[in-house]
Amino acid sequence: MDLHPHASAAPGVGAAWPSLHRLDALLGRSVEALAALIVVVEIFVLGAGVVSRYAFHAPLVWSDELASILFLWLSMLGAVIALRRGEHMRMTGLVARVSPVARGQLNALALAAGLAFLALIWHHAIDYAIEEQMIVTPALEISNAWRAASLPTGITLMIIAALLRLVRDHSWREIVIALGLAALVVALFYGLGTSLKPLGKLNLIVFFVFGVGFSVLLGVPIAFSFALATFGYLALTTSTPMLAMVGRLDEGMSHLILLAVPLFVFLGALIEMTGMAKAMIAFLASLLGHVRGGLSYVLIGAMYLVSGISGSKIADMAAIAPVLFPEMKARGAKEGDLLALLSATGAQTETIPPSIVLITIGSVAGVSIAALFTGGLLPAVVLGACLCFVVWLRSRDEDLSAVPRVPAREIVKAGLIALPAILLPFVIRAAVVEGVATATEVSTIGVAYSVVAGLVIYRCFDWRRLYPMLVETASLTGAILLIIGSATAMAWALTQSGFSRDLGAIMANLPGGAWGFLAVSIVAFVILGSVLEGIPAIVLFGPLLFPIARQVGVNDVHYAMVVIFAMGIGLFAPPFGVGYYGAAAVSRINPDAGLKYIGGYMIALLVGLVLVAAIPWISTGFLK
Template sequence: MESLVDPIQTMPTARSPAGRWIDRSLAWITEVPAAAIVVAEIFILGGGAFARYALHEPLTWTDELASILFLWLAMLGACIALRRTAHMHLTTFVKGMAPDRRAWIDALGMCLVVAFLVMLCPPAWEHWQEEMAVTTPVLGISEGWRAGAVCAGAILMLVTAVARLVDTASWKQIAVTGGAVAIGGAALWMLSPVLANLGNLNLVIFFLLMLVGCIVIGVPIAFAFGLATMCYLSFSTTTPMSIMPNRMQEGMSHLILLAVPLFVFLGSLIEMTGLARAMINFLVSLIGHVRGGLQYVLLGAMYIVSGISGAKAADMAAVAPALFPEMKKRGSKDGDLIGLLSASGAMSETIPPSIVLITVGSVTGVSITSLFIGGLMPAVVGLVLMAGVVWWQTRLEDMTGVTRATRREIGKLLLVSLPALALPVIIRTAVVEGVATATEVSTIGIFYTLIAGIFIYRQFDWRRLYPMLLDTASLSGAILLIVGCATAMAWALTQSGFAQDLVKIMTAVPGGKMGFLLVSALAFVVLGSLLEGIPAIVLFGPLLFPIAKLVGVNEVHYAMVVIFAMGLGLFAPPFGVGFYAACAIGRVSPDVAMPRVWPHMAALFLALLLLVFVPWFSVGFL
């Protein structure tokens, strides 16, 4: 199952000797530097934090160097993700097609990806040339080192896309679909004088018909955003095309986003070093003997682990395999387990340091510290309501043969789990108390986990380190390319006047502040199911958060409602792709799980309403 959050990444198989040579060359060109940059970022930011807080001698160049390397990591990671077929895309509408028809659709989708990259390369080159003459304020080097990342990434992705197209499609498919894309582009070019006079009708043509059409046929969301924006700017406006790589670079250059790859890597380390299992074993010893005890453990473990890794797929993959076998022995139905796992993934979206929280702070300017403080209680509301569902479903659970852990066993497991349980406390405390930024604290977590894994748990497989670095780069590139392309699209929508029209519509919603919150919540449930959280928030966050402030809604309160709603949409069938990821991780058919997931979704929907009507849950501890 391919999905927006599927942790399984597929590697293409080149069919020809030339294709295999190109594939290996691309691997060396992109993977080795990307892995090296992840390691370099850890030491640069970790060293900067140590120098500032321990030695009281701040290194002024660390943030600037880290931001330049970060842009290279984003573009190289996007190339790796494209080679691995790991970019976020929607398969809901194409997964049931016959193989022959699916092959034609996939060939068309890859031709559209190629078309976007062909359009991007010239302005990216132009943008790089323009930036060569500008110097950075601290290091005093050319800004071309930063802008060159977008140019080099576009070229490498173009080569990768062409190589994948040649290796996965027949020449007939390439000729027909490529010809169709070329004819469509030529038609738009010839119609550009007409399109230029259509005004905001172009928004419907490019950002509704073209964008939705691309997403429906499975074009990766980042490339769908980019293609729609490039076509809109090229064929209906006189805007210089160099604005596209400029906006993409700006969107991906926020230093706070560097927390994304670092927390992704931290999540992998937690699983590999045994910290996650130590937490789970302790929780099982506490309440595993009561009816529904393992379900409560799953909820608690998702709450704790989500506060560390920030990636939902990694959270579910770390928790579910350790608990599901015993839960099934106790009589739990497969569908109920997947429903609980999906709902817990949605519930934990607001738990810091969630990647979505970090993205919200980056694109809207809301304080990361406030978001981290405000995100804990909304998840507790969801957890309590889901615990009620668990109590009802397991009230008759057969506990024959289940033994209660002794105090000595609990104490022993507590001692073993203390280093693991301390990690989320360290992370949250460091950010809330201002000891480190959200980005820097991820490096603290990484060094802490390395030490704990090597010297305390003595569980560290050095052979897995390089693949983990590559997985980090790939997932980060997939996320950050969406951020870059969505930033460019949001800019285009703002320049078109759409933002002003949206303000008028949303401020006219009946019911004032509560009406606006309810409409926003329902809208983001839908957006979460179709676009996933990060694309939706990057695209609509800059437009809607100012409106929320205008109608009197606290920004942190609004952020919690929006994030919780997106999580609900992401994990709710039939379109929520997080639900299918949970099915893949739990090895349960979606047909079996779908009828059993609704009680958990209902609990989350009630939690969402409580968050809307009771702002205290979001802002009570600020």
């Protein structure tokens, strides 16, 4: 996630035009209100489907179809919100290190690159919506254009939002240079079109290695980096109609299982708002606070319990760090060690259900969500135990003579208070495994559970925060789903080129068979996780590598755990892992402070990962 400011060092040209600010504010309020309303409607539609089917044995045949239509609209409107607010995921390692003047120019260039793709795909999206007009949906019996129209509508609104943001945040000089460079690059590639076709598969390197790599390095949002490279490859080196790319974007963004993304994001916000996360942490602290390194163990345990629900590791950390860190610092803990451990737990808990990463990998790789939910629990315990060992080594000399042991009665009381919160992840998992609800629908059970717990048990429910939470949900959903759509189109282009077949042949013939394949996968996903973040890496390479894993005899769930942890280690390891800097931002600790301490935790995670890879039972032992 982009954690750095976007504004130019110079004042934006929009400062002289108040009407543009009013237009920008109107666009923001309108799109945010509509997106928030769709989130609410989605919750009620899916919840009604669960109640109707399970309680009354009368399934609503139209609920999934309506939810799917609304979901694509939510994804596109959320992408508009994320673009307007600068919340699309991008790599900011270079952008953060240059001067303010250069940073402003790079930020303007990133916006211009996104604008270039949106302008290029715009009329193809309109054509796609017109084509879909002839299709009638089976349950609601309405034209599919109602659904497909979300694509050109969202693209149009993103173009407007990007232009307004350019004017709002950047000087004329930055705008002219950025738009000029973007236009020049597009014209250059179109001019070279006839020269590129004879290159054959070398074009994969031109567009998907150099093109994606260069744009990601410059801070172009990952979704637009993928999309631009895919559009350029298909348009300039193949005869594929661009309607096919729009179709792949649609396919990637509208898979019904991914509807779990916004609902779990909202559920995570509810858990924090209702005090459930705080109750869990208080119980663990009362249980272990008097032990050497006790609060570090609490941090590991709290991340295990809270993680995976919000859809954002930053949100998980934000729920825990402010509660624990002040007391840990008061006991003499080093700031750098706190940051390092917080970052390491982010990687350790990537497989805790109902993780958005698990849902995504199940969707794109065709793996059972219920199996992933079951298989993800024990591997995270193994990596957590490895982290606990490092904590034990580092805290052996800690002086806790002034820290009293909490009386057993208080521990029991804290446990009873925390029990409803602790049970939530298990309720969610049980509902999926026992068939009460699908992985998409189960989030509505969690939402209802959290609302009741907040109102009745914890008496902590701030109604004023609901609307901002709904908007944040839409924004994060749009950012995630636009990446998934772009990566789906990119993976399809790679498949059509024959790359997946060639990759399969190479990977299947690696020395060492399954073990060699796992070793190469670990190295590859550590690197990918540090560069692309988790979901883009999973969506892009999951469909390519999972069939190969099956071919060499690696269980789907086992392989999922291995690649997710490898990706997580890359994501949270400095100097490139953006998750590490997210942990620093949440904890308000200088990133440099953690570099001295992070090595031991990363080694522990790698040891845990090797154990998970070497012992498939850890991932598959509890599968039915």
